[in-house]
Amino acid sequence: MNIVAAQVRQRSSEADGEPRIIKSRKFYDRDALMAYDPESEDWQKQLARRYDTHFEIAHVLNNVEDVPMSTYDTFDMKVTPYLAQLMDRDDPNCPIRLQYLPSMKESLSVQMAHTLADELGEAEDTVPGTSVVHRYPRRVLFLTTTQCGSFCRYCTRSRIVSHSGERAIGRADLDASIAYIAGNAEIDDVLLSGGDPLLFPDRKLDQLLGRIRCEAPHVKFLRIGSRLPVQLPTRITPELCAVIEKHDVQMVNIHINHSKEITPLLRSRLKMLRKAGTMLGNQSVLLKGINDDVRVLRDLFMDCVAMGVRPYYLYQNDQTLQGAHFTVPLSRMLELYEGVRGWISGPAVPTFVVDGLGGLGKMPVIPSYVEEREGHIECRNYRQERVRMDYLLDGAQI
């Protein structure tokens, strides 16, 4: 049946008074989307309103790039209505649109020789039978789910997130992971990540955190990495805050890449989290065309500290299959650091890091300000003013 015939048939069946089956709660009308109040309903209901393809979101945004459906073979699309409201209606280069809407550049990225599904070698460092990545001394990354509130196109874990069926993390994986942590007394830091751990209902999160606290009393530091507060701030509820407080989760790291993602709703919900007694950190990814700009980064980091969120890491973009077009060269990363350090509050400056190919781990990227050169100690400040401090040379001390 061709499309016109299908439309005619649908119209005539509506005219017959047959009930229309509403499969989706999505907004296909811009006015309806903009009139929607994300605080008016439960956060879980909003997940049912997410856009799943560029075709769908083109109902509420203009100039949406057309991509082949095969794009979603590599990585799904999901966008919450709250994020869609923040996206510029017309500008395809809106920093929020670029993070979430697929692009033709993804297929170029997939063809590049150096892009990898698991560039960081996490699979190799995963403890067999669990979803725990044990790479560093004393601390583990515990992947708890493969789902997220919305999918970021550059995601470093796109090999496991989205496509829930095949790679899902099940109950058995969670049990085995907790048993591993419980059985290894040297692990004193557990970082819950995914996917997004805050997608779990409060009751399940309560159980999971409770089991870690109870079965692994040697864990001193419990942290959660989640982007849900930024994608769906109403996920932060008094009930969630009570769970965080009950299990003394000492740190929640969120993920903001641009000040445009900071809204009054996000601010007010983060304040609730802070009152639960947890430190808030922010992990950003350096993304070409989105935040590879000194002014953008200065504003982002200062806007974070203004909300009581400490910028923690700024990551170089990993060479995932679909996301290589976001990569900023190292030389530019160093320049950006120089444009931030000294120019804004010290606590607002995160550590810039590159995560090493094949599992080498995180490495700081910091320009050198104090150097030994030709028998002198050469120092320069953020303004390029210089001084020699030769008393720091080996053997110059009393």
Ligand SMILES: *Cc1c(COP(=O)(O)O)cnc(C)c1O
């Ligand atoms: C980033 C990361 C951690 C945590 O590292 P910190 O520098 O302590 O924040 C732990 N495990 C893995 C595999 C990681 O990638």
Ligand code: SF4
């Ligand atoms: S929220 Fe995090 S894990 Fe999920 S898609 Fe975005 S970057 Fe990946």
